[in-house]
Amino acid sequence: MIIKTPYYLINEQRLLRNLNIIQQIKESSGAKFVLALKCFATWGVFDLIKKYLDGTTSSSVYETRLGYEKFGKEVHAYCVGYTLEEIKEVRPLAGKIIFNSISQLTRFYPYCRGTKLGLRINPGISYSKFDLADPTRPFSRLGVLNKKEILKVLPFISGVMFHFNCENDNFENFSNNLDRISKVYGNILDKLDWVSFGGGLYFTKKEYPLIKFCEKLKKFSRCFNIQIYFEPGESVISESAELVTKVVDIVRNKINIAIVDASIESHMLDLLIYRSQAKIKNTGSGKFKYMVAGRSCLSGDIFGTYKFNSCLKIGSTIKFSDAAGYTIVKKNWFNGLKMPSIAIKRLNGEIDLVKIFTYTDFLNSLS
Ligand SMILES: *Cc1c(COP(=O)(O)O)cnc(C)c1O
Numbered sequence: 001m002i003i004k005t006p007y008y009l010i011n012e013q014r015l016l017r018n019l020n021i022i023q024q025i026k027e028s029s030g031a032k033f034v035l036a037l038k039c040f041a042t043w044g045v046f047d048l049i050k051k052y053l054d055g056t057t058s059s060s061v062y063e064t065r066l067g068y069e070k071f072g073k074e075v076h077a078y079c080v081g082y083t084l085e086e087i088k089e090v091r092p093l094a095g096k097i098i099f100n101s102i103s104q105l106t107r108f109y110p111y112c113r114g115t116k117l118g119l120r121i122n123p124g125i126s127y128s129k130f131d132l133a134d135p136t137r138p139f140s141r142l143g144v145l146n147k148k149e150i151l152k153v154l155p156f157i158s159g160v161m162f163h164f165n166c167e168n169d170n171f172e173n174f175s176n177n178l179d180r181i182s183k184v185y186g187n188i189l190d191k192l193d194w195v196s197f198g199g200g201l202y203f204t205k206k207e208y209p210l211i212k213f214c215e216k217l218k219k220f221s222r223c224f225n226i227q228i229y230f231e232p233g234e235s236v237i238s239e240s241a242e243l244v245t246k247v248v249d250i251v252r253n254k255i256n257i258a259i260v261d262a263s264i265e266s267h268m269l270d271l272l273i274y275r276s277q278a279k280i281k282n283t284g285s286g287k288f289k290y291m292v293a294g295r296s297c298l299s300g301d302i303f304g305t306y307k308f309n310s311c312l313k314i315g316s317t318i319k320f321s322d323a324a325g326y327t328i329v330k331k332n333w334f335n336g337l338k339m340p341s342i343a344i345k346r347l348n349g350e351i352d353l354v355k356i357f358t359y360t361d362f363l364n365s366l367s
Helices: 012-029 043-049 061-071 084-090 102-111 147-156 171-189 210-224 269-273 359-364
Strands: 007-011 032-036 055-058 074-078 096-099 116-120 159-161 194-196 227-230 241-253 255-260 288-293 302-308 317-321 341-345 351-355
Touching (some): 007 012, 012 032, 012 043, 012 210, 012 341, 032 074, 043 061, 043 341, 043 351, 055 061, 061 074, 084 102, 096 102, 096 159, 102 116, 102 147, 116 147, 116 194, 147 171, 159 171, 210 227
Parallel strands (some): 007 341, 032 055, 032 227, 055 074, 074 096, 116 159, 159 194, 194 227, 255 288
Antiparallel strands (some): 288 302, 341 351
16 A cells, blocks of 8 residues: 555554563563553554553543543543543543642542542652653652652552653663662552552663563562552554655755655654654665755754665655654644654554544644
8 A cells, every 4th residue: 555655654563572571571570551641642553552551541631531432441640730620520531540749639539539549759869861851850840749748648549650760771770769769658658559650661672671670570569569550651662653754855055955745843843852863774874865854944854864875866765763652642733734644554464544634634723
Protein backbone atom coordinates (compact mmCIF):
# COMPACT_ATOMS: atom_id res chain seq x y z
CA MET A 1 0.00 0.00 0.00
CA ILE A 2 1.27 3.45 -0.84
CA ILE A 3 0.56 5.98 1.88
CA LYS A 4 0.95 9.67 1.21
CA THR A 5 3.63 11.34 3.27
CA PRO A 6 3.94 12.64 5.87
CA TYR A 7 2.88 9.82 8.18
CA TYR A 8 3.83 8.24 11.46
CA LEU A 9 4.37 4.51 11.11
CA ILE A 10 4.13 2.44 14.27
CA ASN A 11 5.67 -0.99 14.01
CA GLU A 12 4.01 -3.58 16.25
CA GLN A 13 6.88 -6.03 15.88
CA ARG A 14 9.26 -3.45 17.30
CA LEU A 15 6.80 -2.55 20.02
CA LEU A 16 6.61 -6.21 20.94
CA ARG A 17 10.31 -6.25 21.81
CA ASN A 18 9.70 -3.68 24.56
CA LEU A 19 6.51 -5.40 25.68
CA ASN A 20 8.31 -8.73 26.04
CA ILE A 21 10.92 -7.12 28.28
CA ILE A 22 8.17 -5.62 30.42
CA GLN A 23 6.47 -9.01 30.62
CA GLN A 24 9.74 -10.52 31.81
CA ILE A 25 10.16 -7.82 34.49
CA LYS A 26 6.57 -8.31 35.64
CA GLU A 27 7.03 -12.04 35.98
CA SER A 28 10.28 -11.92 37.88
CA SER A 29 9.66 -8.87 40.07
CA GLY A 30 5.92 -8.82 40.70
CA ALA A 31 5.77 -5.13 39.72
CA LYS A 32 2.83 -3.83 37.70
CA PHE A 33 3.01 -1.48 34.73
CA VAL A 34 0.56 1.18 33.60
CA LEU A 35 1.11 3.08 30.36
CA ALA A 36 1.60 6.86 30.73
CA LEU A 37 -0.82 8.20 28.14
CA LYS A 38 0.78 11.63 28.06
CA CYS A 39 3.73 10.02 26.27
CA PHE A 40 1.79 7.86 23.86
CA ALA A 41 -1.93 7.60 23.33
CA THR A 42 -2.36 6.07 19.88
CA TRP A 43 -5.15 3.73 20.83
CA GLY A 44 -4.91 1.85 17.55
CA VAL A 45 -2.18 -0.29 19.16
CA PHE A 46 -3.77 -0.63 22.60
CA ASP A 47 -5.09 -4.11 21.78
CA LEU A 48 -1.49 -5.27 21.59
CA ILE A 49 -0.17 -3.24 24.54
CA LYS A 50 -2.95 -4.29 26.88
CA LYS A 51 -1.96 -7.93 26.58
CA TYR A 52 1.23 -7.01 28.40
CA LEU A 53 0.57 -3.95 30.58
CA ASP A 54 -1.80 -3.70 33.55
CA GLY A 55 -3.54 -0.48 32.59
CA THR A 56 -2.96 3.21 32.01
CA THR A 57 -2.15 6.33 33.94
CA SER A 58 -3.21 9.82 33.02
CA SER A 59 -2.53 13.50 33.52
CA SER A 60 -6.01 14.84 32.89
CA VAL A 61 -9.68 13.93 32.68
CA TYR A 62 -9.52 13.26 28.94
CA GLU A 63 -6.61 10.89 29.28
CA THR A 64 -8.36 9.08 32.14
CA ARG A 65 -11.42 8.67 29.95
CA LEU A 66 -9.34 7.46 27.02
CA GLY A 67 -7.61 4.90 29.23
CA TYR A 68 -10.96 3.71 30.56
CA GLU A 69 -12.64 3.52 27.15
CA LYS A 70 -9.85 2.29 24.93
CA PHE A 71 -7.51 0.32 27.19
CA GLY A 72 -9.55 -0.86 30.16
CA LYS A 73 -7.85 -2.84 32.95
CA GLU A 74 -6.47 -0.64 35.76
CA VAL A 75 -7.08 3.09 35.39
CA HIS A 76 -4.87 5.41 37.39
CA ALA A 77 -5.80 9.07 37.42
CA TYR A 78 -3.40 11.82 38.31
CA CYS A 79 -3.52 15.53 37.58
CA VAL A 80 -1.44 18.39 38.92
CA GLY A 81 -4.65 20.26 39.71
CA TYR A 82 -8.24 18.98 39.67
CA THR A 83 -11.47 20.91 39.96
CA LEU A 84 -14.41 19.38 41.84
CA GLU A 85 -16.31 19.01 38.57
CA GLU A 86 -13.43 16.98 37.15
CA ILE A 87 -13.20 14.78 40.23
CA LYS A 88 -16.86 13.89 39.73
CA GLU A 89 -16.06 12.92 36.14
CA VAL A 90 -12.94 10.95 36.95
CA ARG A 91 -14.17 9.05 39.99
CA PRO A 92 -16.45 6.57 38.21
CA LEU A 93 -13.69 5.79 35.69
CA ALA A 94 -10.60 5.50 37.86
CA GLY A 95 -9.50 2.66 40.12
CA LYS A 96 -7.03 4.99 41.78
CA ILE A 97 -6.85 8.76 42.01
CA ILE A 98 -3.49 10.21 42.88
CA PHE A 99 -3.44 13.77 44.19
CA ASN A 100 -0.58 16.15 43.74
CA SER A 101 -1.01 18.02 47.01
CA ILE A 102 -2.39 17.68 50.53
CA SER A 103 -4.90 20.44 49.85
CA GLN A 104 -6.35 18.62 46.82
CA LEU A 105 -6.52 15.36 48.79
CA THR A 106 -8.27 16.88 51.79
CA ARG A 107 -10.68 18.88 49.62
CA PHE A 108 -11.72 16.01 47.39
CA TYR A 109 -11.56 12.81 49.43
CA PRO A 110 -15.18 13.23 50.65
CA TYR A 111 -16.23 12.96 46.97
CA CYS A 112 -14.15 9.85 46.35
CA ARG A 113 -15.55 7.31 48.79
CA GLY A 114 -14.85 3.82 47.63
CA THR A 115 -12.00 4.84 45.30
CA LYS A 116 -8.40 4.12 46.22
CA LEU A 117 -6.53 7.34 46.75
CA GLY A 118 -2.87 8.18 46.56
CA LEU A 119 -0.58 11.13 47.00
CA ARG A 120 2.40 12.22 44.96
CA ILE A 121 5.50 12.68 47.09
CA ASN A 122 8.39 14.83 45.98
CA PRO A 123 11.42 13.06 47.44
CA GLY A 124 13.72 15.91 46.48
CA ILE A 125 15.77 13.67 44.22
CA SER A 126 15.71 13.55 40.47
CA TYR A 127 17.47 12.31 37.40
CA SER A 128 16.85 14.81 34.66
CA LYS A 129 19.25 16.67 32.44
CA PHE A 130 16.65 19.30 31.67
CA ASP A 131 15.37 22.05 33.86
CA LEU A 132 11.97 21.88 32.14
CA ALA A 133 11.47 18.27 33.20
CA ASP A 134 13.17 18.38 36.59
CA PRO A 135 10.67 17.73 39.43
CA THR A 136 13.16 19.09 41.97
CA ARG A 137 13.78 22.40 40.26
CA PRO A 138 13.45 25.43 42.56
CA PHE A 139 9.83 26.07 43.60
CA SER A 140 8.69 22.75 42.11
CA ARG A 141 4.95 22.22 42.52
CA LEU A 142 5.15 18.49 41.76
CA GLY A 143 4.31 16.44 44.83
CA VAL A 144 4.33 16.86 48.58
CA LEU A 145 7.62 17.73 50.26
CA ASN A 146 6.74 17.77 53.94
CA LYS A 147 6.82 14.32 55.51
CA LYS A 148 4.96 15.32 58.66
CA GLU A 149 2.01 16.46 56.56
CA ILE A 150 1.98 13.13 54.74
CA LEU A 151 1.85 11.24 58.04
CA LYS A 152 -1.24 13.22 59.02
CA VAL A 153 -3.22 12.23 55.91
CA LEU A 154 -2.20 8.56 55.87
CA PRO A 155 -5.70 7.37 56.88
CA PHE A 156 -7.08 8.72 53.59
CA ILE A 157 -4.64 7.06 51.20
CA SER A 158 -3.64 3.53 50.27
CA GLY A 159 -0.58 4.41 48.20
CA VAL A 160 1.93 7.01 47.06
CA MET A 161 3.63 7.96 43.82
CA PHE A 162 7.21 9.06 43.34
CA HIS A 163 8.03 10.23 39.83
CA PHE A 164 11.60 11.44 39.81
CA ASN A 165 13.28 9.91 36.78
CA CYS A 166 13.66 11.08 33.22
CA GLU A 167 15.57 9.14 30.56
CA ASN A 168 17.36 7.28 33.34
CA ASP A 169 19.30 4.28 32.02
CA ASN A 170 21.55 4.10 35.06
CA PHE A 171 20.50 1.20 37.30
CA GLU A 172 22.94 2.04 40.10
CA ASN A 173 21.43 5.50 40.36
CA PHE A 174 17.91 4.08 40.59
CA SER A 175 18.99 1.48 43.11
CA ASN A 176 20.63 4.08 45.38
CA ASN A 177 17.58 6.29 45.17
CA LEU A 178 15.35 3.35 46.09
CA ASP A 179 17.51 2.85 49.19
CA ARG A 180 17.14 6.52 50.06
CA ILE A 181 13.37 6.33 49.66
CA SER A 182 13.27 3.20 51.85
CA LYS A 183 15.16 5.00 54.59
CA VAL A 184 13.28 8.28 54.52
CA TYR A 185 9.75 7.00 53.79
CA GLY A 186 9.93 3.48 55.25
CA ASN A 187 7.49 4.21 58.08
CA ILE A 188 4.98 5.52 55.52
CA LEU A 189 5.45 2.67 53.03
CA ASP A 190 4.93 0.14 55.84
CA LYS A 191 1.35 1.33 56.19
CA LEU A 192 0.45 1.42 52.49
CA ASP A 193 -0.71 -1.15 49.91
CA TRP A 194 0.95 0.25 46.78
CA VAL A 195 3.69 2.56 45.61
CA SER A 196 4.30 3.87 42.14
CA PHE A 197 7.78 4.79 41.00
CA GLY A 198 6.45 6.76 38.03
CA GLY A 199 8.15 6.68 34.66
CA GLY A 200 11.46 7.76 33.22
CA LEU A 201 13.39 4.50 33.61
CA TYR A 202 14.95 3.06 30.47
CA PHE A 203 14.62 -0.61 31.36
CA THR A 204 13.85 -1.64 27.78
CA LYS A 205 17.21 -0.34 26.62
CA LYS A 206 19.78 -2.90 25.56
CA GLU A 207 22.08 -3.86 28.40
CA TYR A 208 19.83 -2.63 31.21
CA PRO A 209 20.64 -5.05 34.05
CA LEU A 210 17.20 -6.65 34.24
CA ILE A 211 18.11 -9.38 36.70
CA LYS A 212 19.51 -6.94 39.26
CA PHE A 213 16.59 -4.59 38.65
CA CYS A 214 14.02 -7.33 39.33
CA GLU A 215 15.87 -8.53 42.44
CA LYS A 216 15.90 -4.99 43.81
CA LEU A 217 12.18 -4.55 43.21
CA LYS A 218 11.32 -7.91 44.72
CA LYS A 219 13.30 -7.08 47.87
CA PHE A 220 11.65 -3.68 48.15
CA SER A 221 8.10 -5.06 47.86
CA ARG A 222 8.85 -7.84 50.33
CA CYS A 223 10.41 -5.44 52.81
CA PHE A 224 7.36 -3.17 52.91
CA ASN A 225 4.78 -5.77 51.86
CA ILE A 226 3.73 -3.41 49.10
CA GLN A 227 2.70 -3.63 45.42
CA ILE A 228 5.10 -1.71 43.14
CA TYR A 229 3.82 0.06 40.05
CA PHE A 230 5.68 1.73 37.22
CA GLU A 231 4.15 4.27 34.84
CA PRO A 232 6.37 3.99 31.79
CA GLY A 233 5.78 6.01 28.67
CA GLU A 234 8.92 6.28 26.61
CA SER A 235 10.33 2.86 27.48
CA VAL A 236 7.16 1.12 26.23
CA ILE A 237 7.29 2.73 22.86
CA SER A 238 10.93 3.62 22.24
CA GLU A 239 12.32 2.75 18.83
CA SER A 240 9.03 1.45 17.55
CA ALA A 241 7.84 4.18 15.21
CA GLU A 242 9.08 6.51 12.53
CA LEU A 243 7.96 9.71 10.88
CA VAL A 244 8.04 9.14 7.13
CA THR A 245 8.52 12.26 5.02
CA LYS A 246 9.47 13.26 1.49
CA VAL A 247 11.87 15.87 0.25
CA VAL A 248 9.94 18.71 -1.42
CA ASP A 249 12.87 20.99 -2.22
CA ILE A 250 16.62 21.25 -2.02
CA VAL A 251 18.15 24.68 -1.57
CA ARG A 252 21.67 25.87 -0.94
CA ASN A 253 23.02 28.43 1.49
CA LYS A 254 26.70 27.50 1.87
CA ILE A 255 25.48 23.93 2.54
CA ASN A 256 22.84 21.73 0.95
CA ILE A 257 19.49 21.91 2.67
CA ALA A 258 16.73 19.38 2.06
CA ILE A 259 13.24 20.59 2.93
CA VAL A 260 10.77 17.85 3.84
CA ASP A 261 6.96 17.82 3.90
CA ALA A 262 6.88 17.89 7.71
CA SER A 263 8.10 20.18 10.48
CA ILE A 264 9.99 19.65 13.69
CA GLU A 265 7.91 22.35 15.40
CA SER A 266 4.63 20.75 14.40
CA HIS A 267 5.45 17.04 14.21
CA MET A 268 8.44 16.26 16.47
CA LEU A 269 8.19 19.15 18.90
CA ASP A 270 10.01 17.50 21.79
CA LEU A 271 13.25 17.45 19.85
CA LEU A 272 13.05 21.20 19.44
CA ILE A 273 12.23 21.78 23.10
CA TYR A 274 15.12 19.61 24.28
CA ARG A 275 17.42 20.74 21.48
CA SER A 276 18.24 17.33 20.12
CA GLN A 277 18.64 16.14 16.57
CA ALA A 278 16.11 13.77 15.02
CA LYS A 279 17.51 10.31 14.30
CA ILE A 280 17.78 8.94 10.77
CA LYS A 281 18.97 5.34 10.39
CA ASN A 282 22.03 4.54 8.31
CA THR A 283 23.41 8.05 8.26
CA GLY A 284 26.69 9.17 9.70
CA SER A 285 29.41 8.06 7.36
CA GLY A 286 28.05 8.80 3.89
CA LYS A 287 29.52 11.29 1.47
CA PHE A 288 26.40 13.37 0.92
CA LYS A 289 25.88 15.92 3.63
CA TYR A 290 22.55 17.73 4.02
CA MET A 291 20.81 19.78 6.59
CA VAL A 292 17.27 18.39 6.75
CA ALA A 293 14.72 21.07 7.58
CA GLY A 294 10.97 21.40 7.96
CA ARG A 295 8.59 23.48 5.92
CA SER A 296 7.23 25.78 8.63
CA CYS A 297 8.08 29.45 8.62
CA LEU A 298 10.55 29.11 11.47
CA SER A 299 14.16 29.53 10.42
CA GLY A 300 15.14 27.10 13.18
CA ASP A 301 12.80 24.37 11.93
CA ILE A 302 15.69 21.94 11.50
CA PHE A 303 15.63 18.18 12.05
CA GLY A 304 19.41 17.93 11.90
CA THR A 305 22.43 17.60 9.66
CA TYR A 306 23.29 14.18 8.32
CA LYS A 307 25.70 12.39 6.01
CA PHE A 308 23.69 10.24 3.62
CA ASN A 309 25.03 7.40 1.51
CA SER A 310 23.44 8.75 -1.65
CA CYS A 311 22.45 12.10 -2.99
CA LEU A 312 18.98 13.37 -2.06
CA LYS A 313 16.48 14.41 -4.70
CA ILE A 314 13.07 15.96 -4.70
CA GLY A 315 10.80 13.04 -3.86
CA SER A 316 13.40 11.15 -1.78
CA THR A 317 11.96 9.53 1.33
CA ILE A 318 13.40 10.46 4.72
CA LYS A 319 12.37 8.47 7.78
CA PHE A 320 13.00 9.88 11.23
CA SER A 321 13.20 7.12 13.78
CA ASP A 322 11.91 7.00 17.34
CA ALA A 323 8.84 9.02 16.44
CA ALA A 324 6.31 7.66 18.92
CA GLY A 325 6.91 8.90 22.47
CA TYR A 326 6.02 12.55 23.13
CA THR A 327 5.71 12.99 19.38
CA ILE A 328 2.31 11.92 18.07
CA VAL A 329 0.66 13.34 21.22
CA LYS A 330 2.30 16.71 20.66
CA LYS A 331 1.60 17.24 16.98
CA ASN A 332 -0.09 20.53 16.27
CA TRP A 333 -1.57 22.66 13.51
CA PHE A 334 1.09 25.39 13.52
CA ASN A 335 1.33 26.99 10.06
CA GLY A 336 -1.69 24.93 9.03
CA LEU A 337 0.71 22.28 7.78
CA LYS A 338 -0.63 18.95 6.69
CA MET A 339 -0.71 16.76 9.75
CA PRO A 340 1.02 13.37 9.38
CA SER A 341 -1.37 10.44 9.00
CA ILE A 342 -1.01 7.52 11.40
CA ALA A 343 -0.29 4.04 10.10
CA ILE A 344 0.35 0.81 11.97
CA LYS A 345 2.39 -2.08 10.71
CA ARG A 346 0.66 -5.03 12.36
CA LEU A 347 2.35 -8.17 13.65
CA ASN A 348 1.30 -10.02 10.48
CA GLY A 349 3.07 -7.45 8.32
CA GLU A 350 -0.05 -5.71 7.04
CA ILE A 351 -0.17 -1.94 7.21
CA ASP A 352 -3.33 -0.28 8.56
CA LEU A 353 -3.75 3.37 7.75
CA VAL A 354 -5.69 4.26 10.90
CA LYS A 355 -5.95 8.02 10.61
CA ILE A 356 -5.83 10.68 7.92
CA PHE A 357 -6.18 14.32 8.91
CA THR A 358 -7.91 16.70 6.56
CA TYR A 359 -8.67 20.39 6.18
CA THR A 360 -11.84 19.75 8.21
CA ASP A 361 -9.78 18.65 11.21
CA PHE A 362 -7.75 21.85 10.93
CA LEU A 363 -10.93 23.88 10.66
CA ASN A 364 -12.50 22.15 13.66
CA SER A 365 -9.44 22.78 15.80
CA LEU A 366 -10.13 26.48 15.34
CA SER A 367 -13.20 28.61 15.48
C1 LIG B 1 5.86 11.82 32.40
C2 LIG B 1 5.41 10.93 33.48
C3 LIG B 1 5.49 9.54 33.32
C4 LIG B 1 6.07 8.87 32.10
O1 LIG B 1 7.42 9.17 31.93
P1 LIG B 1 8.34 8.47 30.80
O2 LIG B 1 9.60 9.25 30.89
O3 LIG B 1 7.67 8.64 29.48
O4 LIG B 1 8.50 7.06 31.18
C5 LIG B 1 5.02 8.75 34.35
N1 LIG B 1 4.49 9.30 35.48
C6 LIG B 1 4.39 10.64 35.65
C7 LIG B 1 3.79 11.18 36.90
C8 LIG B 1 4.84 11.50 34.66
O5 LIG B 1 4.76 12.83 34.85
